[in-house]
Amino acid sequence: MRIAIPTNDRINLFNRTGRAKEFAIYIVNNGSWDFVEFRKNPHKHHDHEEEEHHEHSHQEVVNALSDCDALLVKTAGQHFRTDFDKANIPLYQTKQVVLKEIITLFSSDMLSHKRL
Numbered sequence: 324m325r326i327a328i329p330t331n332d333r334i335n336l337f338n339r340t341g342r343a344k345e346f347a348i349y350i351v352n353n354g355s356w357d358f359v360e361f362r363k364n365p366h367k368h369h370d371h372e373e374e375e376h377h378e379h380s381h382q383e384v385v386n387a388l389s390d391c392d393a394l395l396v397k398t399a400g401q402h403f404r405t406d407f408d409k410a411n412i413p414l415y416q417t418k419q420v421v422l423k424e425i426i427t428l429f430s431s432d433m434l435s436h437k438r439l
Contacts, residue, residue, distance in 0.1 A: 324351045325359070326429065327391045328422055333361060335420050340396045341366055341381060341403050346388060347422050351430040362387060381406040388412060395425055396439070404439055414439040 328336055329343030337343040341364075348359040365383040381403050388394065394407065395417050407414055415436040419425040429436060 324392045325349070325390055326351055326356075326393050326395060326426065327362070327388050328395045328425055329364070330361070330422060334422060336395075336397055336417065336422060336425060338397045340394070340399045341384065346394075347426075348391065349426045349430075351426070351433075354431050356426045356430040385410045385412065395429060395436070399439055 326349045327346040328349070329340045329345075330347050331337040331344045333345075333347065343364050345361045345363050348362055350357045350359055365387050366381055384403075385406055389410065389412075391412060393413050393415055395415050397417065399407075399414050404414060415429070415433075416439055417425050417429070417436060419428055
């Protein structure tokens, strides 16, 4: 299972999923995990004016993460969730902050994470 987590510093989860600089990509298998890569976020959310938000999508992020089976986030806006739901890429909420802690906990007990 390939998992993505938004980050700005390559150590911690970034709270604003659509505005993260990149995503840490991991492979989770049988309770363990391996780091794969950091993948740049192609979405330029911060360039949009707030009133334009309803007209744009997060399709470029969906495309960049299309090989992932899930995205672990602290939170995600309704537009972001809708776009990922359409792509059948589930979002799971985590309360952890450190990437290694997040992926370790998820790999050992995926079912304890709330699906958004």
